[in-house]
Amino acid sequence: MTDAAALSRPSGAGRYLGVLARYGIVWITVALFVLLAVTTDGFLTGPNLRNVLDQQATLLIAASVATLTMIAGGFDVSISAVAVAAPLVALRVENATGSVAVALLAGCAFGLAVGATNGAIVAFARINSFITTLATSFIVFGIGYVVSGRSIMRPSSDSFRAIARTRVAELTTATWISLAVVLVAWITLAGTRFGRHVYATGGNAEAARLAGVRTRQIVVAVFALSGLAAGLAGVVAASRTISATPSDDFSFVFGVIAAIVVGGTSIAGGTGAVWRTLLGAFFIAFMVNGFNLHQIDPIWQRIIQGLVILAAVAADAWSRARRS
Amino acid sequence: MAAPRPGEPAQVELTHIELREVSKRFGSTQAVDCVDIVIRRGCIHALVGENGAGKSTVGKIIAGVHTADSGAVIVNGRPCRFRSPRQAFAAGITIITQELALVPDRTVADNVFLGVESTRWGFVARRDTRRRFEALVEHTGIPIDPDASVGSLGVAEQQRVEILRAAARRSEFVIMDEPTARLSAQERDQLHLLVRSLRDHQITVLFISHFLDEVLDLADDITVMRDGRVVRNTRPSSETTGSLVEAMIGRQLQGSFPSRPPRPDQSQDPVLSVRGLVTACSGGLTPTGLAGESASAETPLVAGLDLDVFPGEIVGIAGLVGSGRTEFVRCVYGADRPVAGDVQVAGGGASRLQPHGSIGAGVGLIPESRKEQGLLMERSLRENIALPHLRQITRAGLVARRSENDLVSASAAGAGVRGGGLETPVRLLSGGNQQKALFARWLTPGLRVLIADEPTRGVDVGSKRSIYDLIAAAAGGGLAVLLVSSELEELVGLCHRVLVMREGRFVAEFAHPDLDETQILRHSFGEEATAGRSS
Ligand SMILES: Nc1ncnc2c1ncn2[C@@H]1O[C@H](COP(=O)(O)OP(=O)(O)OP(=O)(O)O)[C@@H](O)[C@H]1O
Ligand SMILES: [Mg+2]
Numbered sequence: 001m002t003d004a005a006a007l008s009r010p011s012g013a014g015r016y017l018g019v020l021a022r023y024g025i026v027w028i029t030v031a032l033f034v035l036l037a038v039t040t041d042g043f044l045t046g047p048n049l050r051n052v053l054d055q056q057a058t059l060l061i062a063a064s065v066a067t068l069t070m071i072a073g074g075f076d077v078s079i080s081a082v083a084v085a086a087p088l089v090a091l092r093v094e095n096a097t098g099s100v101a102v103a104l105l106a107g108c109a110f111g112l113a114v115g116a117t118n119g120a121i122v123a124f125a126r127i128n129s130f131i132t133t134l135a136t137s138f139i140v141f142g143i144g145y146v147v148s149g150r151s152i153m154r155p156s157s158d159s160f161r162a163i164a165r166t167r168v169a170e171l172t173t174a175t176w177i178s179l180a181v182v183l184v185a186w187i188t189l190a191g192t193r194f195g196r197h198v199y200a201t202g203g204n205a206e207a208a209r210l211a212g213v214r215t216r217q218i219v220v221a222v223f224a225l226s227g228l229a230a231g232l233a234g235v236v237a238a239s240r241t242i243s244a245t246p247s248d249d250f251s252f253v254f255g256v257i258a259a260i261v262v263g264g265t266s267i268a269g270g271t272g273a274v275w276r277t278l279l280g281a282f283f284i285a286f287m288v289n290g291f292n293l294h295q296i297d298p299i300w301q302r303i304i305q306g307l308v309i310l311a312a313v314a315a316d317a318w319s320r321a322r323r324s
Numbered sequence: 325m326a327a328p329r330p331g332e333p334a335q336v337e338l339t340h341i342e343l344r345e346v347s348k349r350f351g352s353t354q355a356v357d358c359v360d361i362v363i364r365r366g367c368i369h370a371l372v373g374e375n376g377a378g379k380s381t382v383g384k385i386i387a388g389v390h391t392a393d394s395g396a397v398i399v400n401g402r403p404c405r406f407r408s409p410r411q412a413f414a415a416g417i418t419i420i421t422q423e424l425a426l427v428p429d430r431t432v433a434d435n436v437f438l439g440v441e442s443t444r445w446g447f448v449a450r451r452d453t454r455r456r457f458e459a460l461v462e463h464t465g466i467p468i469d470p471d472a473s474v475g476s477l478g479v480a481e482q483q484r485v486e487i488l489r490a491a492a493r494r495s496e497f498v499i500m501d502e503p504t505a506r507l508s509a510q511e512r513d514q515l516h517l518l519v520r521s522l523r524d525h526q527i528t529v530l531f532i533s534h535f536l537d538e539v540l541d542l543a544d545d546i547t548v549m550r551d552g553r554v555v556r557n558t559r560p561s562s563e564t565t566g567s568l569v570e571a572m573i574g575r576q577l578q579g580s581f582p583s584r585p586p587r588p589d590q591s592q593d594p595v596l597s598v599r600g601l602v603t604a605c606s607g608g609l610t611p612t613g614l615a616g617e618s619a620s621a622e623t624p625l626v627a628g629l630d631l632d633v634f635p636g637e638i639v640g641i642a643g644l645v646g647s648g649r650t651e652f653v654r655c656v657y658g659a660d661r662p663v664a665g666d667v668q669v670a671g672g673g674a675s676r677l678q679p680h681g682s683i684g685a686g687v688g689l690i691p692e693s694r695k696e697q698g699l700l701m702e703r704s705l706r707e708n709i710a711l712p713h714l715r716q717i718t719r720a721g722l723v724a725r726r727s728e729n730d731l732v733s734a735s736a737a738g739a740g741v742r743g744g745g746l747e748t749p750v751r752l753l754s755g756g757n758q759q760k761a762l763f764a765r766w767l768t769p770g771l772r773v774l775i776a777d778e779p780t781r782g783v784d785v786g787s788k789r790s791i792y793d794l795i796a797a798a799a800g801g802g803l804a805v806l807l808v809s810s811e812l813e814e815l816v817g818l819c820h821r822v823l824v825m826r827e828g829r830f831v832a833e834f835a836h837p838d839l840d841e842t843q844i845l846r847h848s849f850g851e852e853a854t855a856g857r858s859s
Binding site: 199 | 698711712
């Protein structure tokens, strides 16, 4: 019974606004696409769209899986650190063994291990997930420097680039990998028992537990999967650039969270969807692509992007307040 | 209709609030349909009706939580159109909702004066606050520690905080939405005294309740609603519980309870057996660490209890709030870990300490609080009912939607959940229908033991009877039921056997032909307390 409740007046126009808000990301993504297609030369061309898909690959791999973490009520900021350190681990292995497959596995296994550790700390030591993953981020960034000897790493053979840059039916393997990950995450969340348990855990952990959901296992699992996906994303990114550099750069996870939140998945947990993240990512990607085609100053691009994220979160808070 | 002038002696027959042809629609649901109600100043006006009849919605319209689609709300002779609870506050109207709305981490005094703090140069003036609080306690006669943290209080005390808050805002009109639903019998008596004292202070009370005896005893006026409409405006002197029920549900109810299934043979093996159970925790810890933490005090609540429940038996547990009833059944279910003791479900094999193990062995729990422990408010009715049964309906790794819909629609219909389809988020259901959804969850074949903690809280008389019918029928088919209830009538009317708990122990046991409310009550209080409770 707060001021928020005062907003709960879904009469007349409010009802339509409700539907609009609910599927808002669909309408605005479609609208933006059409707008750019009509107004911008070079947008609606095969090479440009394929390029957008290729550029979004790493973000989509991480974000579609991180959506599950967010819906389960967790917040994983270690995605950046894993995406930086996992390819360094992978290249270290590649340099030693010469095997691309083993390198890829090593990178993913590293991400999985970091994620599982995060999940275990959150579920069993009961430390807030944002704090936990912030702390492990620093450790993992540090591991990246140790593994690489503080310098840029390159693969010993050219075949490492094949992971991301092979072309199959006009699209890069990076794109195919990302689409596969999105599909798997989507089906897992929407169709399986595990997915239902993810929603239940984030919606009301105590109620979920009493209904037989092993909430701790769910928490460990979503963080482990998110780590795995971040590791894969890092290796794919390294394969695209044929190198990996140690850093303390947190920016990747911000892009990931932006895509999830703009899509309409709630940071409060319990509601959301992978298709939303897919649309959120492409909304941002189209926007940036449009800016670039119109040669808008990158400084303004940032400001506008920030405003869009704020608007998305505000829309979420607004629709939440209407229902209380 | 003249507005009362301040200082004018109160006239009993003066209209305080009038609703004229008020309607409110939510999506396809006409929640309130052309309602006319006249509420007299300084009276207790009761609002009764089935679950989903629109009672809460009427309360919320008066309190500015919802705005009516059409019609007029006339306060003190002036038409008002509140757009927020704040505006209603300003007009002297406070609502105490079905789910209490307090800030758990703040003190009683902070909550009472929230929004109307005494300040001096922008700082909260502590001494002045204390003085005001004492004045308020004296005025209302509600004794309560101003420095206690609200989260540590029981439901009854939290409710008093809300009443004090209404008094602090000098409200003249208080809406109480099912205030007694979550109270024990003696707390209920105390609340009745309080409501009457509000009336003595010329405060008007709109009192929503499913307890018709209470309504007949307490109210000056009664409005009966059905399907969003007013069936009749009446007075207690011209009604009986029977006539009210008939007005509410449109038919007569043949007795409140079904006939008991035959008492099962006690020489066979029990389906549930508990040995030496000792609990230490008071429950409610967040299990994942994702949300904020609150450490619970480690006081032993239940000491060395034994219990056998046989297939087809309905066993009741009576006792006061805090006697350890809830802690006991939570431990039996595996929701909390016992310090010592053993729980065996026939054929369940190894000891189980977790809810998922209990469910696997055929045990279900209806927890005490539907909002905190029962339902996923944002998710659909379908997902809420299916949640514990997903394993049975998973094919090739995916939840089979058709089996799910079959399972869920059968359960929801069986429990009589109304007010939305299977895809409706449960938060949109009325309070009683949410409770029925929780019941529906366990209305599935294969259940062997049902543990129900206050399963009919907030459920209307007609639906209560159908829930009792379902319990009796299921017991007839071999289900063992462990029923915790503050409604002695329910225990006496339904159970084969009732155990009375006091201070974490079973102090008495009664079996069917000898079940007696007074006896149960006496043992709940203990001898000394009974002597002192002659009012
Ligand atoms: N915010 C809402 N959105 C959609 N439907 C609603 C909303 N609030 C109430 N309803 C619907 O309106 C109807 C009346 O609900 P209301 O809560 O007023 O019932 P009630 O008489 O208080 O019932 P109960 O005894 O179960 O508390 C129900 O069918 C309910 O599902
Ligand atoms: Mg209600």
